[in-house]
Amino acid sequence: MKTDPKTFIADFFTSLSDDLVNTDEDAAVIIDRYHTPDIMQLADGNPIDRDKLIAHTRPVRKNRPESRMEVHEAYTDGDRLAARYTLHVRQRGKDLAIDVHFFGRFTPDGRMREAHLLTRSV
Template sequence: MTSTDITRALNDLLFTPDLGLAEAVDRHFAPDYRQRTNGVWSDRESFVQHMTRLRSLVRDGHMEVHDELRDGPRYADRHTVTVTRHDGRVAVTEVYLFAEMAPDGRFRRVEETTRLVSGHPDDGDLGLVK
């Protein structure tokens, strides 16, 4: 299996509505996956709840990777995500991400910090909604 990256993962999770969420998660995230966003830890089950909620809020969007580095099982990037919600509201979030990859190329652990660049102040919590 080829190692995943944040672009493929987010596109499948958020911007490919015809792809089932379980399939998208299995494709990019190891069974023991865990994530820390802005200091809050989530296990894989909690991450799936988060993605379920985001899918219910987001109509479409795109992302842009500004920096991306790999070193063996380590992965890091800086990217921005632009989402349009079903109510038409647009939010742009900058993300600094550090990750560990599983031997099969999927994400095992992600630690990220997010910053709302533009949008409604409530959208600053999109990285943590459940």
């Protein structure tokens, strides 16, 4: 990664969210822009593949949450990125904050290949 890791991870999720919430582009096209076809995320022990990611876009698009990331630290080693951040979300008049510990792998063109996320509400 040529970009600062904090900037990269914030830009990745911000751009993905903006594309989902602020466009009518096909969700599968958006997911494929940001992820490899064999993407596998493990979020709090729950496996999420490409099809589940696409399905997850429906409630995101319906609720149209506002969000911002506060990246506390991020490090890279080759194609691997580790980050600790807080996701601040405003949805239906409620404010949520979620601490995230993220460990992932990315392709040279910036698409996510694999991710392990541990989260907790704060």
